Amino acid sequence: MKTSTPLATLGPLATLGILIILVLAPAVRLSAAEPADDNPFGAAPAEGAKEPAAPAKPAAAKPASAEPQEKDPIVLTVRSTNPKSADQLVWAARTVLDVNRADEAKKYLKQLADQMPAPATLAALEKEFGAGLFVRFSGEEKLQPEGKQIADAVLAAAEQARNDPARLDALIARLADANPETRRMALTDLKETREPAAAAMIRALADPQRAAQHAAVRDAIAAMGPVAEGPLLAALDASLPNVKSQVIASLGRMKSRAAIGQLMRPLADRESPAPVRQAAEEAFRQITGAVPNSGEVERFLTQEVRRGLTDMLAAKDDGQSVKLWTWDEKQRTVVAAGVSKPAALRRATLRSAQDLHALFPESSESRRLWLTALLEWAKSESGLTAVPPLSQKDVKNQAAAEGAGPLEDTLAFAMETGHDAAAIGALEVLKGVGNDRLLAGGAGEPRPVVRALRNPDPRVQFAAAEAIIAWDPTKAFPGSSRLVETLSFFLKTAGTRRALVGNPRSDLAQDLAGMLKEMGFDADTANTGESLVKRAIATPDLELILISDAIDGPPVKDLVQQLRHDARTARLPIGILARGPKLEDLTRFAADDALTLVFPRVQDKNGLAIHVRRLLELNGGKGITPDERIQWADAALKYFARVAGDANHYLFPEVFAQQSAIIHAMWFAPLSAPAAQVLGMLGSPEAQRALVSLASQNDQALPPRRAAAAAFAIAVNRRGILLSRGEILAQYDRYNQSATLDKDTQNVLGSLLDAIEAPSRTKQ
Numbered sequence: 001m002k003t004s005t006p007l008a009t010l011g012p013l014a015t016l017g018i019l020i021i022l023v024l025a026p027a028v029r030l031s032a033a034e035p036a037d038d039n040p041f042g043a044a045p046a047e048g049a050k051e052p053a054a055p056a057k058p059a060a061a062k063p064a065s066a067e068p069q070e071k072d073p074i075v076l077t078v079r080s081t082n083p084k085s086a087d088q089l090v091w092a093a094r095t096v097l098d099v100n101r102a103d104e105a106k107k108y109l110k111q112l113a114d115q116m117p118a119p120a121t122l123a124a125l126e127k128e129f130g131a132g133l134f135v136r137f138s139g140e141e142k143l144q145p146e147g148k149q150i151a152d153a154v155l156a157a158a159e160q161a162r163n164d165p166a167r168l169d170a171l172i173a174r175l176a177d178a179n180p181e182t183r184r185m186a187l188t189d190l191k192e193t194r195e196p197a198a199a200a201m202i203r204a205l206a207d208p209q210r211a212a213q214h215a216a217v218r219d220a221i222a223a224m225g226p227v228a229e230g231p232l233l234a235a236l237d238a239s240l241p242n243v244k245s246q247v248i249a250s251l252g253r254m255k256s257r258a259a260i261g262q263l264m265r266p267l268a269d270r271e272s273p274a275p276v277r278q279a280a281e282e283a284f285r286q287i288t289g290a291v292p293n294s295g296e297v298e299r300f301l302t303q304e305v306r307r308g309l310t311d312m313l314a315a316k317d318d319g320q321s322v323k324l325w326t327w328d329e330k331q332r333t334v335v336a337a338g339v340s341k342p343a344a345l346r347r348a349t350l351r352s353a354q355d356l357h358a359l360f361p362e363s364s365e366s367r368r369l370w371l372t373a374l375l376e377w378a379k380s381e382s383g384l385t386a387v388p389p390l391s392q393k394d395v396k397n398q399a400a401a402e403g404a405g406p407l408e409d410t411l412a413f414a415m416e417t418g419h420d421a422a423a424i425g426a427l428e429v430l431k432g433v434g435n436d437r438l439l440a441g442g443a444g445e446p447r448p449v450v451r452a453l454r455n456p457d458p459r460v461q462f463a464a465a466e467a468i469i470a471w472d473p474t475k476a477f478p479g480s481s482r483l484v485e486t487l488s489f490f491l492k493t494a495g496t497r498r499a500l501v502g503n504p505r506s507d508l509a510q511d512l513a514g515m516l517k518e519m520g521f522d523a524d525t526a527n528t529g530e531s532l533v534k535r536a537i538a539t540p541d542l543e544l545i546l547i548s549d550a551i552d553g554p555p556v557k558d559l560v561q562q563l564r565h566d567a568r569t570a571r572l573p574i575g576i577l578a579r580g581p582k583l584e585d586l587t588r589f590a591a592d593d594a595l596t597l598v599f600p601r602v603q604d605k606n607g608l609a610i611h612v613r614r615l616l617e618l619n620g621g622k623g624i625t626p627d628e629r630i631q632w633a634d635a636a637l638k639y640f641a642r643v644a645g646d647a648n649h650y651l652f653p654e655v656f657a658q659q660s661a662i663i664h665a666m667w668f669a670p671l672s673a674p675a676a677q678v679l680g681m682l683g684s685p686e687a688q689r690a691l692v693s694l695a696s697q698n699d700q701a702l703p704p705r706r707a708a709a710a711a712f713a714i715a716v717n718r719r720g721i722l723l724s725r726g727e728i729l730a731q732y733d734r735y736n737q738s739a740t741l742d743k744d745t746q747n748v749l750g751s752l753l754d755a756i757e758a759p760s761r762t763k764q
Helices: 012-033 073-080 086-097 102-115 119-129 131-139 146-162 165-174 180-193 195-205 208-223 225-235 241-253 257-268 274-287 294-314 341-359 364-382 393-401 404-417 420-433 448-454 458-471 480-490 506-518 529-536 556-564 580-590 605-617 626-645 653-666 669-682 685-695 702-719 725-740 743-763
Strands: 321-328 333-340 498-502 522-526 542-548 574-578 596-600
Touching (some): 086 102, 102 146, 119 146, 165 195, 195 225, 195 241, 208 241, 225 257, 225 333, 241 257, 257 274, 257 341, 294 341, 294 364, 294 404, 333 341, 364 393, 364 404, 404 420, 420 448, 448 458, 458 626, 506 605, 529 542, 542 605, 556 574, 556 580, 574 580, 574 605, 653 669, 669 685, 669 702, 685 725, 702 743, 725 743
Parallel strands (some): 498 542, 542 574, 574 596
Antiparallel strands (some): 321 333
């Protein structure tokens, strides 16, 4: 059966003829259908005779579901071709779409989507019609979902066909063909394939069996220009000198300024094979006109690393990925992966830092910069959460091999420059390789690890506390009170998300607090700047602060500065709600504070939600989760229990001054048992009173009450009964009144009396 021919395959005159015939065809058919007369023999009527009127015909009823009669000649023409094959359907969809008939085009695309041809056919469609048409299909709203479905399938198939290794290898082989036109066409096709073609050519350079192609490949890859730079720079990590020297030669021929930094090590490394060094020297002459000396290499790489570390602080993840090329030694080729822009920047900075340290290992600055870049990269890759700790074992081993001194130096540098991830990583490694000698300060000044307890980043604070706890010091050291204060602050968690609202008008503050409550925050309010600061430093659960420009005592600008100078609030996102005339002034004030936003006063929850989301995004998703805070508090209680359990060994009287924080933690269910244990070890009157109080509360869960009763027995055993006579009698009354209560409650209350009576029984 002969298939219909697409209109696109006909000549312009033939196409015009078809359109004319189709337009005229209805009139011709109507003329043929008209009766000449009523004479059955067909004789003409007599001259002057009147033709009889034709009998009236009833109008045919139009079905309710019938479509309106199509009148567009283009649509009718396309329909008449009866498109069936993939190329015919695409042609048909394009033709009717060109006359603004998306509804008709959608039908053809649906036919194509229903049959979904093989990848080879789809790739041929892209080659025949061009990628632009399918991008158009994907973007036209009236063609969805079929338009995007077809476009995605076609473009993916075309990409796969272009990147097919067999195709690329065939093109690369033609680069050495005797026919210059064959070589030119092969290079053109390779250029159109872009980076995958460059990767394929690098794979050819790494194959000794294709040595006959290498000269032509070097010329071709150099001719590709900047598009080949990424794969070529990644190939500089190849271990084979022949591959590396050829890659360097290609970079030199294309005068790649992006390669300058990565050519420094092949040039200056004494262990570089002679062909590699010579290739690097020639590349520098081609790119810069001169070969740098050792001092210039060190200065250049140092500047590169410092610039990269500075850029890291401002880098934001906008959700867009960039292509990062790396060398795969096993496959002897380069591979690409999509990573975030900050991740790509960290990797590039680490590369420069590794080269700097390898070339100048005796330099304390090169070691410091390298460790900072290494730990910043590794910790960011594994996650900032200090639990679990740094996961890359090879990184930990590399850093640990440098020793405690360089790591302490790196910690100080990382905190000074604001590289929190590197500081956390340094502390985690120091935890394993350091000891309490790192706590002994000179002239009474705290060492970097102790200073880290006051770092603005809570994760740095906790990592420092963990390191000190691991070293298990038994005596006070310069700044030792900071350890207890930091751990006590963690104990104040309630495991919730909290916000704070500052406004001199209580009604407006409460309105905002109510909106925040609907967003999942427990919100507190303050009417003065002073009370706001007190509330802000009272809890580790605070995630953001909203302040009205009308607040006073101190005013809003001074208030923000005060919050920024306290480690407990230095990294909190702050939103200033400003009115008309103050909006511009406060916006200028907040311009230099990356964690402060100024926005107009909001009227509803939706408006507030937008601003809250913007505020939380300011810290780059590094907010502390409730689970983290609970883990920190649990670790603090375990340490306090250790110290309180052996007061003669641990000379830290500061722990006894934190009873209120420990008692507060005991009333929070997840921390109740470990907090009760600490209070039992302390055994003070306040501790015994708190333990008895919790154990006697019938509305509390049974496990915390049992833990409190057991801890009370420990307290009495260690320090005797320190309750007043009235408190003891009240406890007997509670037990006597429990006759109607459940047996578990009676047992808990009875165990309290057993502990109270234990000293008397011992004396007897």
